[in-house]
Amino acid sequence: MPKILLVEDNEMNRDMLSRRLQRRGYEVMIAVDGQQGVAMAQSQIPDLILMDMSLPLIDGWEATRTLKAAAETKDIPVIALTAHAMSTDRDKAIEAGCDDYDTKPIELPRLLGKMQALIGVKPG
Amino acid sequence: MNTTKPFVEDIETYAQDIVDTVREPLLMLDTHLRVQSANRAFYETFHVSALETEDQLIYQLGNGQWDIAALRTLLEDVIPTSSVFNDFELEHTFPIIGRRVMLLNGRKLRAGSHSEIIVLAMEDVTERRQAEADFRAIETYAQDIVDTVREPLLILDTTLRVQSGNRAFYHTFKVSPEETENRLIYELGNGQWDIPALRTLLEDIVPKSSVFNDFELEHDFPDLGRRVMLLNARKLQAGHHGALLVLAMEDVTERRRVEEAVAKAKEASEMANRTKSLFLANMSHELRTPLNAIVGYSEMLQEEAVDQKLDSFSTDLEKINLSGRQLLALINDILDLSKIEAGKMELYIEHFNLSGLIDEVAATIGPMVEKNSNTLHIEVAKNLDGMRGDQVKVRQALYNLLSNAAKFTHEGTITLKAEKEMMDDTDWVVFRITDTGIGLSPEKIVKLFQDFTQADASTTRKFGGTGLGLALTRRFCQMMGGDVTVSSTPGVGSTFTIKLPAIVHETKLELPMDAAVKESTTVVTGLDRSTDPTPAPGTCVLVIDDDPTQRDIMRRFLSKEGFCIRSADSGEEGLRLAHELLPIAITLDVMMPDMDGWAVLKALKADSILKKVPVVMLTMVDDPERGFTLGAADYVTKPVNRRRLSRILKKYSCSNPPCPVLVVEDDEETRASMRKMLELQGCRVTEAENGEVALESIKQQRPTLIFLDLMMPVMDGFTLVEQIRQHASWRSIPIVVVTAADLTSEQRRRLNGYVEAILHKEGHTKEDLMRQVRDALDNCSVPRLQIA
Numbered sequence: 001m002p003k004i005l006l007v008e009d010n011e012m013n014r015d016m017l018s019r020r021l022q023r024r025g026y027e028v029m030i031a032v033d034g035q036q037g038v039a040m041a042q043s044q045i046p047d048l049i050l051m052d053m054s055l056p057l058i059d060g061w062e063a064t065r066t067l068k069a070a071a072e073t074k075d076i077p078v079i080a081l082t083a084h085a086m087s088t089d090r091d092k093a094i095e096a097g098c099d100d101y102d103t104k105p106i107e108l109p110r111l112l113g114k115m116q117a118l119i120g121v122k123p124g
Numbered sequence: 125m126n127t128t129k130p131f132v133e134d135i136e137t138y139a140q141d142i143v144d145t146v147r148e149p150l151l152m153l154d155t156h157l158r159v160q161s162a163n164r165a166f167y168e169t170f171h172v173s174a175l176e177t178e179d180q181l182i183y184q185l186g187n188g189q190w191d192i193a194a195l196r197t198l199l200e201d202v203i204p205t206s207s208v209f210n211d212f213e214l215e216h217t218f219p220i221i222g223r224r225v226m227l228l229n230g231r232k233l234r235a236g237s238h239s240e241i242i243v244l245a246m247e248d249v250t251e252r253r254q255a256e257a258d259f260r261a262i263e264t265y266a267q268d269i270v271d272t273v274r275e276p277l278l279i280l281d282t283t284l285r286v287q288s289g290n291r292a293f294y295h296t297f298k299v300s301p302e303e304t305e306n307r308l309i310y311e312l313g314n315g316q317w318d319i320p321a322l323r324t325l326l327e328d329i330v331p332k333s334s335v336f337n338d339f340e341l342e343h344d345f346p347d348l349g350r351r352v353m354l355l356n357a358r359k360l361q362a363g364h365h366g367a368l369l370v371l372a373m374e375d376v377t378e379r380r381r382v383e384e385a386v387a388k389a390k391e392a393s394e395m396a397n398r399t400k401s402l403f404l405a406n407m408s409h410e411l412r413t414p415l416n417a418i419v420g421y422s423e424m425l426q427e428e429a430v431d432q433k434l435d436s437f438s439t440d441l442e443k444i445n446l447s448g449r450q451l452l453a454l455i456n457d458i459l460d461l462s463k464i465e466a467g468k469m470e471l472y473i474e475h476f477n478l479s480g481l482i483d484e485v486a487a488t489i490g491p492m493v494e495k496n497s498n499t500l501h502i503e504v505a506k507n508l509d510g511m512r513g514d515q516v517k518v519r520q521a522l523y524n525l526l527s528n529a530a531k532f533t534h535e536g537t538i539t540l541k542a543e544k545e546m547m548d549d550t551d552w553v554v555f556r557i558t559d560t561g562i563g564l565s566p567e568k569i570v571k572l573f574q575d576f577t578q579a580d581a582s583t584t585r586k587f588g589g590t591g592l593g594l595a596l597t598r599r600f601c602q603m604m605g606g607d608v609t610v611s612s613t614p615g616v617g618s619t620f621t622i623k624l625p626a627i628v629h630e631t632k633l634e635l636p637m638d639a640a641v642k643e644s645t646t647v648v649t650g651l652d653r654s655t656d657p658t659p660a661p662g663t664c665v666l667v668i669d670d671d672p673t674q675r676d677i678m679r680r681f682l683s684k685e686g687f688c689i690r691s692a693d694s695g696e697e698g699l700r701l702a703h704e705l706l707p708i709a710i711t712l713d714v715m716m717p718d719m720d721g722w723a724v725l726k727a728l729k730a731d732s733i734l735k736k737v738p739v740v741m742l743t744m745v746d747d748p749e750r751g752f753t754l755g756a757a758d759y760v761t762k763p764v765n766r767r768r769l770s771r772i773l774k775k776y777s778c779s780n781p782p783c784p785v786l787v788v789e790d791d792e793e794t795r796a797s798m799r800k801m802l803e804l805q806g807c808r809v810t811e812a813e814n815g816e817v818a819l820e821s822i823k824q825q826r827p828t829l830i831f832l833d834l835m836m837p838v839m840d841g842f843t844l845v846e847q848i849r850q851h852a853s854w855r856s857i858p859i860v861v862v863t864a865a866d867l868t869s870e871q872r873r874r875l876n877g878y879v880e881a882i883l884h885k886e887g888h889t890k891e892d893l894m895r896q897v898r899d900a901l902d903n904c905s906v907p908r909l910q911i912a
Contacts, residue, residue: 090472
């Protein structure tokens with residue numbers, strides 16, 4: 001079962017996305033800010049990280065840079081979740097080291113496609 | 125007494141010597157006014173001799189030149205009663221020396237044994253009087269200027285005492301010259317000018333710099349109240365007046381007040397705009413967050429309902445989800461439009477796969493299509509792989525057009541066709557969305573793309589929606605250098621066509637431009653400046669379009685094609701310019717605020733002079749009928765096919781049709797056979813046997829097309845081509861080279877880009893050549909007479 005770390009401060013978004021991913025057979029771990037996200041990524045080593053960009057304490061770009069700079073976490077794929085059609089946010093996400101991005105509101109089939117492309121497996 | 129006589133003679137000689145030394149003419153008269161003697165100066169001045177003068181009556185001198193009424197009065201009335209007169213001014217035209225002003229002084233003397241004599245001294249003051257008159261005129265002139273100036277002026281001497289003020293000064297400060305002149309400036313008007321800042325200025329700054337500009341002085345004047353004055357000063361050296369200081373005061377109180385008000389209003393409006401933007405950004409965020417939850421949870425619940433076979437829940441949840449999505453899309457549209465309006469909308473250019481994008485859009489639109497029992501056909505051409513552009517905006521444009529089609533069609537078919545087309549040497553991606561829905565009348569189409577406007581209000585009630593989608597779609601496409609056009613038949617259906625460059629560039633202004641045009645930009649843009657001299661009537665193409673980007677694009681490529689371009693940004697301005705320029709043709713945008721293209725076309729066609737000017741309509745309605753009914757000569761759709769437009773315009777670039785085709789050929793026989801061939805095609809033909817004759821002929825009358833032989837005496841075809849291309853207004857004449865020889869690559873290079881086609885005289889049958897000539901005429905849109 002692929003382990004997904006969802007870093008998201010908005011409670012409803014977190015709840016929805018985690019439940020929908022769980023229904024599709026992913027194991028979902030939650031972090032509510034950038035600092036916790038980095039800590040959990042280091043301790044849990046998930047298969048993939050879904051990273052909101054506007055986060056408290058450390059924002060998503062900074063958190064991604066930290067993870068991509070550390071040897072033990074640099075190989076974990078990160079998908080940035082950015083606001084509607086903000087091209088600058090997307091560019092910044094790719095610059096920070098994100099492997100892909102998706103825009104909110106989440107279109108689940110599209111996001112699942114991107115996740116599968118990065119971790120290469122379809123969850124059972 | 126022997127000694128007395130010589131003594132007296134000595135004295136007389138001595139007196140005569142003195143008299144002769146005097147530089148002013150003197151006359152000694154006896155009491156009968158007969159000349160006793162004159163001095164040397166007299167003889168020299170009046171060009172007479174002693175012989176002609178002495179013993180004569182003064183009035184007889186020099187053919188009566190002294191017989192002057194005023195002098196008679198003087199000598200006969202004044203002298204006998206008084207023994208002296210001074211400075212009698214006599215103005216008289218003398219025969220030899222011309223008009224003179226003489227100052228006469230007279231003394232009655234008794235000189236020893238002589239009887240009484242009158243000494244008449246005459247001083248020629250003509251030049252002095254003239255100089256004085258000139259000087260007075262200059263002073264008056266200067267004073268007139270000073271008085272005419274509307275701003276108050278004070279003329280001060282170096283001690284800051286007022287020499288004079290001008291009328292405006294007395295008027296503005298309500299003082300009289302008597303209260304002003306010869307007073308210190310600080311004493312004027314009860315000391316109202318005794319202002320510390322002015323003291324500093326006049327006493328510290330002026331002595332050092334002799335000039336100051338725009339010194340702003342704010343002061344409470346007793347009579348005027350608080351005023352802001354702009355002071356300017358110059359130190360002048362004014363002849364005998366010595367150094368003067370001219371102090372000009374401009375009352376800018378009102379101007380400053382207006383400026384302040386404008387600045388405040390501007391700040392307020394900027395503030396309001398910032399507030400609005402912030403409000404929009406916040407609102408959209410605040411609206412989106414709960415909407416995301418509604419959309420997300422309803423979708424999630426719907427999935428669970430399906431899993432748990434709760435069918436009735438499932439359809440209701442789908443409705444919630446769909447409504448949530450619609451609301452979300454709407455909010456995004458409003459936000460996008462406000463971004464475009466603020467100029468903040470950016471393009472995010474990336475390469476993307478088109479079939480993937482189309483599949484995605486089709487999947488999203490699926491439920492809407494099914495809702496009205498429509499079927500969706502998708503046809504993607506094989507040559508279509510990807511494009512470079514803003515993926516999000518292309519997707520949104522397609523989604524908007526498809527959702528409109530789905531909304532206005534019931535139990536019908538919606539087709540999305542995507543293919544690649546070539547236009548002006550560029551690849552374009554073309555999407556055609558065709559429906560079998562209610563269709564649109566041309567009147568409705570005009571309103572269609574305007575923000576917040578649906579075809580009509582009843583549509584809104586019947587079908588819902590805000591009318592934002594189409595306006596946004598069009599703006600998106602224009603941002604990417606493309607556009608949307610529509611053709612529609614009410615009751616049958618509509619086709620909306622999106623054309624986008626396959627490679628979208630970041631800066632939209634340069635989109636359809638190629639390198640050559642960019643290079644010529646500086647030259648070309650100069651053509652549109654209002655400071656440029658007005659071109660001669662009948663030489664320009666007038667572009668009427670409210671969109672500055674479109675005007676710029678048109679101006680650039682039409683200039684490159686050799687047309688002289690003038691542009692207008694509104695229908696009203698267009699009509700005004702049309703009268704002024706009498707253009708050879710007008711390109712007219714249909715969609716303009718205030719006065720739309722149809723109204724302009726009507727006005728043009730109702731004008732007895734302008735109705736003959738051909739009008740090419742630029743429209744997004746791919747249906748020429750309306751334009752032709754109103755009298756349009758032709759129409760093109762946006763994005764403009766440059767080559768097509770250029771061809772259309774070239775057709776009209778001769779002011780007196782049918783304009784001739786010029787055949788330049790040295791061989792008489794060939795020339796005659798070309799003429800015959802062309803006349804058979806209905807052309808009017810002029811001939812030239814070499815390049816030089818051809819140039820003369822073009823000067824006389826601009827041909828619509830040139831058939832050109834290359835090898836000719838005097839001036840060959842290559843040189844002629846170069847000459848023609850150097851001439852801005854000839855550059856657009858198409859040239860077809862007709863040659864017997866195979867061209868070397870060097871020769872081809874010389875002609876490259878300058879000629880329409882190269883035809884070979886030999887190795888072809890006559891019919892073959894005829895066909896080629898006909899093609900050339902067709903391609904170049906040469907106007908011809910109909911040959912039965």
